[in-house]
Amino acid sequence: MAEEEKLSNALDLSKRWQEASDSGTGILRHLMEQVPQIYCQDAEPQPQQEEVLAQERLLLPLECFLFGEEPHVGVEKLQQRRGTGSQLCGRVFKEGETVYSCRDCAIDPSCVFCMDCFQNSIHKGHRYKMHASLGGGFCDCGDLEAWKTGPCCSQHDAGTSVPMETEECVLETDLQQRAHLLFQVLLHYCTDMLVWEENYELSSELQPRLKQNMYYCVLYNDEHHSYDHVIYTLQRSINCNQNEAQTHTALIDKEGRRAVKRGTLRTCQQAKDLIRSNSEHISLQPLRVEILHIAVMAHQSFALRLGVWFQKVIGYSVGLRQVFCQVALQPTADGDKPSPICRLMLHDARLYKGARKVIHELIFCSLLMETEYKRQFAIEFTKLYQQLQKDFISDDHERNISITALSVQIFTVPTLARQLIEDGNVIAVIINTVMEMLREHLDSNNRFHFQGYNSDKFFRVQVIFHDLRYILISKPSVWTDELRTHFLNGFKVFLDLLKCMQGMEEVKRQFGQHIEVEPEWEAGFSTQIQLHHILSMFQDWCSSDEMVLLMAFKECQRAFTSCTNQPFHSEPEDAYMCKHILSHRPYKVTQEPVSIHLPISRLLAGLYVHLCRTGALSRLPQYMDPESCDFTLWAEHPLRCIVLAGQVSAEMWRRNGLSLVSQVYYYQDVKCREEMFDKDIIILQITASKMDPNHFLMLILLRFELFEVFNGNCSSKDQEVLRQWNKLTEEMLYLLIVITGERYVPGISNVTREDVTVREVIHLLCIQPMAHSSLVKSLPENENHETGLETVISKVATFKKPGISGHGLYEIKKECLQEYNPFFYHYTKSQLSKAEDTQKKRRMQEGSDKVMRPPMPPPFTEAFSSVVRLLSCDVFIHMLRHILQRAVEESALFWTEAMIYRTLHLIAQALMEENLQVEAGSVEDVTFDFSLKARKMGSEHGKSLFHFLTKMKAMPILEAQTDMITWILQMFDTLKCLHENSSPAPSQSVEQSKQEENTHDKEKAERKRKAEAAKRHRQKVMAQMSAMQKNFIETHKMLYDNMPDSGGQGNPSMELTSASESSMELSERRVALGPQQGVTVAERESLTCILCQEEQDVMAEGPAMVLTACVQRSTVLTQNCGGSLYTPDDHYPLFMPPELAVGTHTGSCGHVMHATCWQKYFEAVQNTIRNRLHAEMIIDLENGEYLCPLCKSLCNTVIPLIPLEPANLNYESAQMVGQHLTFQRWIQIILARIKGLTVTTQEAEKSSGGSTLAEVGTFEVGQVEFRSILSFGVREPRKFSDSILQMVQVCATTIHRVGLQAPPNEQCPHVPVMSWNTCAYTIQATENMLQEEGKALFGSLQNRQLAGLKAVVQFSATQRVMSSQAVVQKHFTNMLAVLVPIPDVKGSLSILEVDCFHLLVGLVLSVPSLYQEESVDLQPTAISSAYNHLHLLHLVTMAHMLQIMLSLQGQLHRHPDSVEVEGTKGEEAESAAFVYSTVAQYTSGLKTDISGCSVVESVRKGILPFLRCVALLFNCLTGVQPPEELLDKAVTSEDELEALCCYLALPTNLFQLFHNHLDMVEPLMKRWCEAPAILKALNGQLQAIRYPRKRNQLIDLPEDYSVLLNQASHFKCPVSSDEDRKHPTLCLFCGAMLCSQSTCCQKQLDGEYVGACTAHAATCGAGVGLFLRVRECEIVLMASKTRGSTYPAPYLDDYGETDPQLGRGNPLHLCPERYTKLRYLWLQHCIPEEIARSLEVLNVMFAFEWHTL
16 A cells, blocks of 8 residues: 555646646755755665665655656556667676677677676677676677677577667657656756756755755875775874774775765865875875765765766667667757756766766666667767767776777768768867977977876777777778868878877987986887887778878878978989999988888878879879978988998997887887888888989998998998997898898788788797797787788698696697798898797608798889899899908808808899799799809909809808808709709719719718717627626625515514514515404615705604695595584594594605704794885794795795604414414403593592592403503504604694694693694595596505605504603594493594594504503504504494495385395305394484395495505505505405405405494494484484595586686675675685675684685685686685685687686687696695796786785
8 A cells, every 4th residue: 555655646747747738847946945955864875774775765755756657657658659769789888797799790899798788699600709898888789780690699680680770669659748848857967966066056056045054074096095094094183083084995996986974064165175294294295185065975975876877768769769869969949058968068077977977877778779879979979079089088087987098989880980071170189288288298390209297098099099099990981072072181191190299309429438228218118119000000091092182182182291300411422333323412320310100201101102002003193292292302201211220239329228129129029010010021022112222331331330341431340340240231231131032011012911821930940849829919900909810810720728737838730841931031130040940840750841931022012123123233242242342262250150041042033033033934034133143253363252152162161151152043043044054964064073072972971970880889898898797796695595585574583573484475465454464574764964965864763754744724625615613612623524524635746854954944034034025924933934946836834744653563472462362351441441441530629629439330341451452462662753753842842733723832732632633634535536537545645645645654553652642642542432332431422423434533643652560661562553553443443334224215226026146245245144134223213125235235345445545544554565456446345445455354255344343333333223323323313424435526627718707707706785896706616706806795703804815715625725717717816815826717718828817818718637637736635846936937016915805
């Protein structure tokens, strides 16, 4: 009824508004009355309560007014009419949300799908990219202009195949009028409230009748002040505590503003003044604070709520959306104010974050969803563009929350971009905006000079270039006159911008002293990088229309001519060389200013190439005078740049600092080279095609300042000057190689872009095999960030898949190696030498041709065909002759081998070009005569080029070039024959060369013969030494026979053996315990300390040697994943629960140190590590952590190395003892001993009121004496040195502290218990790992693992001597009470509540304490220990078998009656059936009709892990070698069980244990079965652990990573309902999805607030965590609250590479091998070690707060 009453009131109110003469005023007066009563009533906002009241009193009446009836009725009517849906998805992306772009179908990279649309589209099978959105964009699904194919997903596919048009309004007239009125009133209301200034007054309709003196002091967010600054300011200004200040600050950062003070105007003014003054002390700029009246604050809150309401309402119908768009774009009637949307845009920079977010989303779902209104909005946006960008630059917020970010939604639409160019001249608008912003950086020459620029402001200005790129991203297919006109107008404005860059930031060579201050250079190159794609896009636009291309070239030439940069300051001079005269203006790069920025020159070159490619060059005279193109001037500035780069390489500009080196690096780097270095080469090629070749080469020599050197008019003996000349000559020759040989440019030769990419990839792979990502980084990208690699890579390379680590590599195909050019112009210096070395090694290995001849380039196009004349002109021949003459006649100071190599390469190029022309046409028509000139020029003096080559061939110093020279001489002879039209005849030079080759071959053969002789001699000597060694062994055979074998089992002393047993029989005993235990002898083990490198024998009474070790809590074996790990303070850790919830694992890296050396090292670490930055991230000094000195593994203690105690049994004596010490007798003796020890203790405590001993009861000890246990053999205890005992104490204390998370306490009675527990758990974890890896139980462990395991067992056995024997005896008694009734022990656990292996370890290691006497230290002999171990094992084994039978009720089944089992298995089945029936008698709820075979099968399967652990324990404890079957990983489980039984002295039929001791065992079974816990387990009230325990695995991950991203996109924070960016993080242990790195999900842990992952790791992994950050695609390893590291995710792309942060965005697939490696990292307890190593390698400057994760 209440809801009906609310609806009725709302309808009544809406009717009154409709009936009023001015409905708008009535609505506003209602808002005036209600809004202040709903919002801002309390100091703290109450969002839930406010939402309920606003819905009831405000929004419901407004909806009733809109529809004129009940809202749900009106909505239903709208949905029944046409036009309710939209083809566009329009989902607005949140920051961090994953979006997808199809590389095959998207018009440009900005076209993206949301997760849901992508999953339901055809693009899922295409080449797609995925990345995290920055926020602010929306899904382009349904936009036909964004996609080539598949524009709609299955959810938005409306069956249309034409671009979406704005649908006709389908609203009823009354509804349309009401909507128009309501939207107009409310939108203007919202606008007025959101653009509010502090000094504004409310309108008359909104003025409250009674104005209260109640205000808010509102603090706004900015990016100048840090969190800590704001918190500090608030604490000082408004007297709040730190928690309140932190809350305020967090909300200010999130929403953009926060009311921090509520009170009178005076108190708020005081707070404002304090905040501004306190913040101004911290930063020069104070915080923005405003004082708002409570009514204004309320109206602003509701205006924000209306923004969300608008989105909901206009989503009901296209008609409503269109009405809203009309109102939003409609100026006021009187024209004094622009439209609401324009007002909001102009005020955007003043709005706070929350308001901006709502407005932008409202624009997305309204104006941008309707084609016509999107066009109108784009026009308004373009009109305001310059002002909006000015506001953005002065703003301090990120661009993704600025209105300017909407440009990508407008300018990337092809039709809209064309229209904006034609109607709004948008290109000129954007460029003029940039010029306006950069005008302050213009110097007196009208060129940019960015010294002292503001980096933040400059970055914001550069963002504007993105908009220009968006406009140009799609070339027009059809040009109109209007489009041509406005495009060329924009192009002219663009040229004005480039004119300001032409020649900017000139540099001049520094002489005398080093430059004092490095000049700013980053700004200029940053601008160049931003313009990189824009320049190529302008060229592409121009080339798509011949008229535009010609006009653009004309304008560019005009702009180039008008540039005044770098004028000549001297008169022309004449230069003479080889009878050629060049008139030139002198200029020296070493003395005059030079600029590396020449965008107009390079743009001119690009347009010229397009003219040549399209054939429009022939029409150029119709548009301009060709004579106006001064090609010498064209080449002047680019040539200076190249000379500058060469001089920098020659180290002539060292005094100019690193800034110039950096500029030259970027000049040739892949990011800039296409529009810088490459274009300069093109300009020189253009000039070479137009100039006389001799004049061109003379110009190059002049600019390299080598003209006089090659003319012979300059000489020097200064080695530095000679070095510079040599280096410059190398650079000059390299330039000639590039000009004449680099032709892979469309337009310069007839090649395609694909051919260019193929060549780039070939040369990259000639350096080394490379990963896909490395190739992509090394290739230039186009405007769509594509390199074209995928289309060509399969043609030139084969893919080699990665292994468990590393990444996939591409290796070049052999047939592509012929394309290798040793002087490829995109090689860096290091790449050039590395590629050459690689190819030389490859050819040497293959035995192929070693000549690194240049590849045959494609022929030049007609416009560039004359470039090859450079290779045959007089000056070229003269230069080469001069260089070779130096090599032949001068000392090595005047030339370098690199110079000769380049010269030979040029000669080879010329010969190949001549050979090509001769073969292509008749000899008479060939004008290229390099070979003739090379023989003729200088031949009269014997100094021709050919003559020098012949001499060089015999020079030993040039042996590396001999093969090349030989090939060149052969080419000379071949060409000579072709010119003479005769077949090649052996000329004198060739014959001479052949003779030299024969001599050379003979020398090689002689060297080879000598090497083989030396090899045979070495083999002979080695054979003699081997024979002598064998002879020595035979001679001293007895010595070797007396040495112990490799297994460590020597022959026992004959005094301890029976005469009837041979030593061979004894050595073959493979029994680990009991009277038949194999013999172990003390081995001499000598180890080397890794610190002092001194060797020492490991001895019990010697100085201690220790193993580095790491103790950690573990849940690797837990059967209760995700359960609580809480333990109360009074927890008794003696009994490990069977679910193994959390254990203590001790591992070691196996490195040995002296105890004293370790102590010194640890002290040194403590003293030095405190001074390291963020050292606490790597090791925790408070908890005794350190890094292993050798392998840097994380450690927190050491394990003392205790040698194995020899156990030599006298088997006759053992047999005699066995006849008396039966299982029953042994139990009685043990109980008697316990009784005696208890009596002794109580007598000692009588004074304190101790109770008397109760009767033993069922297990009567009879006449057994208190000291009967001593009669079966005692001896003196083992002696240990003080240092070993000290290390035992250190290790035990650490295990106790870590395992129980308790303060260090050496006297705690739980210290020995934790030592036994870590021994048991470590063995269980080792057995689990071996089983997981499918390895044999023995012989499979690494040496470090085996050494660590043995050390842990021996330490745990020894730790007893450091504890009070009474305490150890009490522990033993309590453990035994689980199995045997002991009257004094009350409340013992049932067998279902303990882990039997932990119980066995504790009993075995503590039983020697029973031999302790008051006045004498005693311990059992080997025989006594053997029987103790045997009977304890039998007792615990029977208990464990009962555990298995009681916990497997659901898995046991009855065999068919017809099935009969015979033989040994039949006997075992009968035994099992008998035992099971006995157990069933003592329990209620146990199935009785179970076959014996089923019981046998279940027990044998369930007990195997227990027996494997027992075998490991006694192998480390007694040292007896295991049977061969346990060394074989291929052994079956049946054979393994039998081998284990033999090794552990158990009957193969385990049920025989019950029959052998039936009289004693039956009452025990009755007692075990009658425990209350067993009844609960059988009734289902208690969850019993099933055996064998399940082996824990990491969770299953989907094969396709997008499935995980889909899960993350639907992830909702369990605590917070806001839509801020979340970091979904997946726990790989249990599969829980967590909200990480967010304050909303923080929990309190140990009194400190920590993130969700840290809190989860504390319960799920005992502090260790393994998480997958889904949106970042990276693994996070955690070891504690303060320590963690990242790790590569196990997902690889198709190229075998991981993709952290989804940087490349390629589709990812699960790599099972890497996931397995990750699983092993966890199972082997290596996560803390991996973290420590990664942090040690990583140079951490800013510590990550891992506890917040």
